[in-house]
Amino acid sequence: MSEQRKTLIGKRVPRLDAHAKVTGTARYTGDLSLPGMLYGVMVRSPVAHAHIKHIDVSKARAFPGVKCIITGNDVPAIRYGNWRLVPELQDETVLAHDCVRFIGDEVAAVAAIDEATARKAAELIDVEYEPLPAVFNVDDAMAEGAPTLHSHRENNLSLERKIDYGDLEKAFAEADYIREDTFTTHAVSHAYMEPCVALAQADADGRITLWTSTQTPYYVQCLLAQTMELRENDVRVIKPHVGGGFGGKMELRPWEFCAAWMARETGQPVKFTLTRAEEFASGRRRHPVKITSKIGFKKDGSITGKEVIAHLDGGAYNGMGPTATFLIGNFGAMLYRVPAYRYRGNYIYTNNPPAGAMRGFGAPQALFAGETQMNLAADALGIDPIELRLKNAMVEGDKIPGVATIGSCGFIECLEKVRELSNWDERQADARPGEGLGIACYSFISGGVFNWFNTQYTFSAAEVRVFDDGTAQLSTLAADIGQGSDLILVQILAEELGLEVSDIRLVTGDTATCPQSDLGTWGSRVTLMAGNAVRDAAHKVKEQLFDMVSLKLNLNVIHEIECGNGHIYPKSKPAHGLPFGDVVAMVQRSNRGKPLKATGYYTPRDCGLVSPAFSFGAQVADTSVDLETGMVQVNKMFTVHDCGTELNPMAVEGQLEGSIQMSLGYALSEELLMEEGKTLNTSFLDYKVPVAEDMPPSVSETIETYEETGPFGAKEAGEGLACPTAPAIADAVRKATGLCCKDLPITSDKIRSYLSGD
Amino acid sequence: MNTHVIELIVNGDLREVAVRPNLTLLQLLRDHLRLTGTKHGCGTGDCGACTVLLDGRPVNSCLTLAVEARNRTITTIEGISTSGTTLHPVQQAFVEKGAVQCGYCTPGMIMSSVHLLRTNPDPTESEIRHAIGGNICRCTGYTKIIEAIETAARAKKGSGQ
Structure with a gap:
């Protein structure tokens, strides 16, 4: 073996599941069916706030073909939620007890021999509601005498999160220029292409197997056990292929519970498939937030201090809101050196459908406000907005007191590169009406260090087995929901073991067979956290393999040994290696037949309150506005980002390109239109997701840094980019028209009404 | 509702199926013929996940009734490559x-x-x-x-x- 050691890091390896997905053989939960399977539908509240006086299911129960009906009276009234660390934040029950709090709140469930029968029977369930006064926005919810959603929160303030550091009064006193702005953001849908599906089967002894479209199988396992009063190990959750999640599939959902409960009741498998209209009308959404931001600068542009006050419209329940409330505060002071900072985040209950985690998790709202305000401040200070950012940019080693230390950071390089790429300086000098170049930036986490789920396990785990035929098996509960983490983890393992990607078998998505545990897909955590667990397992296996090679080749102890090209060899004598499988066989023989395997773990420790690593990036939107119609046309997007090492550039590009689509929709065309708690646009016809013809050309460049805490130097890609697009377009629109849009989305109506002076 | 017995060619195979008049082509493919490669994304013809070829032309199978496919030719994702191992x-x-x-x-x-x-x-x-x-x-x-x-x-x- 004389050729150079092959590396897989940075290679454009195609996805492992691509073949199955292009041939239609990849199985999603909806593609599964079991003999004797029943079909379930949810019965939802048509009113925003009411006492349930009475539920009459007798007509429905008598309907031919109906096998099971449950209401809140039939199941334990257990409050659950992802925030197990603070039980009083767990405010949901799987079916409504006594009270409904939003249009779409789950009241009952029906299982029948087919879907049509279940739907007809659902219509026969007679629920008597006693309407209660309701509130649909944060101001009304906080007003004196407002109706209360939850009795333990009389003023509808579910929680307040605070961040404080530095002397803010002094900071504002020393400032030469202070500005205060208020921004509002809107609710949008994840609009993942696969509507939620759950299929459950109960064994004769009551143990449950649940196949479900989830990004967090472990959470679903724990919370299903809790709500069904089962032991955790009595619940097995299997995640087949998932058609996107974007944060919308990371909690236990009522239909998962109902499928499992009714499967146990009937002895037959039960499957629930949500309609697209249900998804839009009552599904989780990105939090609408009102943000008031006050920031002070010295004449030279340096920031002296900042205060951010946020009010989140949480809807009827907490969900992941407490985390978003904190993260808005965190991202209120990311990107720039802010010597003094005060954050007050308020999570408010309203009778809107509950919001939840969505790509960016608070950061898109925080950075729409923060980045728009930077652009306005730059103009007022007479400083170029890129210069103003360079003046204040975070660099490696910066500390946010008590919150985080910045590791690898290519932010300054991103700014300089995007200036060059977009021809920024020349275009500023040559401004024309109806045209504009806008800029905004982002930073994002690579996994969260917070343990709100109060897990008793490590955050990630991976088991590696190696075989004497020169192959390996990787087993992990890390959840690929389309982002491609399965491939990245296999690529990491193949790199460690010096094997090919095709030599690795992957076992994943099953709480019964994968090692405990993995917290799932959220907060861009999988590559860093599960990746580190994979490396840990690989190192443990390699130690035994290397010991054997040392013995077999009678190596001096000073020799370094490595794996590469299917062999294991002394680093200084690559030609003197032994085939990987042969070494496995020798280790196995020396252990009298015991298989060679190891489990690796990762839990972030001693890295602040937020994340082990932060990505950075800058984006410029080249935009035209039709001054007659107010139509916004994004001509080109320029993106420069720092995701540490690009483990697989094709996967990284895919993340960035997809993020631009979702963020373009957030900026311009997507909005859940609400009236008295009712979502008005519940189809893709009325909820306008950008299609291929809507997408602007886009160029992206990477600033390579090396993140010490990440596997092979990698960190987050593609979630942080959910943040800058809206403020960059807002900045461009302001330059093109004069309208400073502080209220998302940026619609042609708003522009036209501004231009016509209404 | 009367059940109709229809013949159609799906991915080259002649199929005879009994369908209710309100059954969609998507339901026929996924639930009756177990060709689950074609996906249900919205049910209202807005997302295109259920696109199949009907006599060679793309249609939203969620908006096409199964009876409309009588004596016609359907190609789904399972039927576009010429052999089991080669990709189109x-x-x-x-x-x-x-x-x-x-x-x-x-x-x-x-x-x-x-x-x-x-x-x-x-x-x-x-x-x-x-x-x-x-x-x-x-x-x-x-x-x-x-x-x-x-x-x-x-x-x-x-x-x-």
């Missing part, structure tokens, strides 16, 4: 170019692309964007899908297919 050039290009992420829109997207290249072997970028305009993807931003279709067009041209 469009499928091959989707794999190589990274045009697949969650994969839920992929079958419908590929059916629209296959039809495009059959009717327009050398499409411009804007013709490609137009041809997949009825197929929503929430993961890729379409960039790599468009690259894949361009690649497949070149490959087909090269191979004379």
Whole structure:
């Protein structure tokens, strides 16, 4: 073996599941069916706030073909939620007890021999509601005498999160220029292409197997056990292929519970498939937030201090809101050196459908406000907005007191590169009406260090087995929901073991067979956290393999040994290696037949309150506005980002390109239109997701840094980019028209009404 | 509702099925024939995940009644490659170019692309964007899908297919 050691890091390896997905053989939960399977539908509240006086299911129960009906009276009234660390934040029950709090709140469930029968029977369930006064926005919810959603929160303030550091009064006193702005953001849908599906089967002894479209199988396992009063190990959750999640599939959902409960009741498998209209009308959404931001600068542009006050419209329940409330505060002071900072985040209950985690998790709202305000401040200070950012940019080693230390950071390089790429300086000098170049930036986490789920396990785990035929098996509960983490983890393992990607078998998505545990897909955590667990397992296996090679080749102890090209060899004598499988066989023989395997773990420790690593990036939107119609046309997007090492550039590009689509929709065309708690646009016809013809050309460049805490130097890609697009377009629109849009989305109506002076 | 017995050709095989008049083609394919490659994304013809070819032309199978397919030819994602092991050039290009992420829109997207290249072997970028305009993807931003279709067009041209 004389050729150079092959590396897989940075290679454009195609996805492992691509073949199955292009041939239609990849199985999603909806593609599964079991003999004797029943079909379930949810019965939802048509009113925003009411006492349930009475539920009459007798007509429905008598309907031919109906096998099971449950209401809140039939199941334990257990409050659950992802925030197990603070039980009083767990405010949901799987079916409504006594009270409904939003249009779409789950009241009952029906299982029948087919879907049509279940739907007809659902219509026969007679629920008597006693309407209660309701509130649909944060101001009304906080007003004196407002109706209360939850009795333990009389003023509808579910929680307040605070961040404080530095002397803010002094900071504002020393400032030469202070500005205060208020921004509002809107609710949008994840609009993942696969509507939620759950299929459950109960064994004769009551143990449950649940196949479900989830990004967090472990959470679903724990919370299903809790709500069904089962032991955790009595619940097995299997995640087949998932058609996107974007944060919308990371909690236990009522239909998962109902499928499992009714499967146990009937002895037959039960499957629930949500309609697209249900998804839009009552599904989780990105939090609408009102943000008031006050920031002070010295004449030279340096920031002296900042205060951010946020009010989140949480809807009827907490969900992941407490985390978003904190993260808005965190991202209120990311990107720039802010010597003094005060954050007050308020999570408010309203009778809107509950919001939840969505790509960016608070950061898109925080950075729409923060980045728009930077652009306005730059103009007022007479400083170029890129210069103003360079003046204040975070660099490696910066500390946010008590919150985080910045590791690898290519932010300054991103700014300089995007200036060059977009021809920024020349275009500023040559401004024309109806045209504009806008800029905004982002930073994002690579996994969260917070343990709100109060897990008793490590955050990630991976088991590696190696075989004497020169192959390996990787087993992990890390959840690929389309982002491609399965491939990245296999690529990491193949790199460690010096094997090919095709030599690795992957076992994943099953709480019964994968090692405990993995917290799932959220907060861009999988590559860093599960990746580190994979490396840990690989190192443990390699130690035994290397010991054997040392013995077999009678190596001096000073020799370094490595794996590469299917062999294991002394680093200084690559030609003197032994085939990987042969070494496995020798280790196995020396252990009298015991298989060679190891489990690796990762839990972030001693890295602040937020994340082990932060990505950075800058984006410029080249935009035209039709001054007659107010139509916004994004001509080109320029993106420069720092995701540490690009483990697989094709996967990284895919993340960035997809993020631009979702963020373009957030900026311009997507909005859940609400009236008295009712979502008005519940189809893709009325909820306008950008299609291929809507997408602007886009160029992206990477600033390579090396993140010490990440596997092979990698960190987050593609979630942080959910943040800058809206403020960059807002900045461009302001330059093109004069309208400073502080209220998302940026619609042609708003522009036209501004231009016509209404 | 009366049940109708219809004959249709699905991926080259003659099928005889008894269907109710309100059964959609999508339900027929997925639930009766167990061809689950075709996906249900919305049920209202807005997302394109259920796209199949009916007599060679792309349709939303969720808006097509099964009885409309009587005596007609249906091609689904399971039926576009000529053999079990070889991929159609469009499928091959989707794999190589990274045009697949969650994969839920992929079958419908590929059916629209296959039809495009059959009717327009050398499409411009804007013709490609137009041809997949009825197929929503929430993961890729379409960039790599468009690259894949361009690649497949070149490959087909090269191979004379």
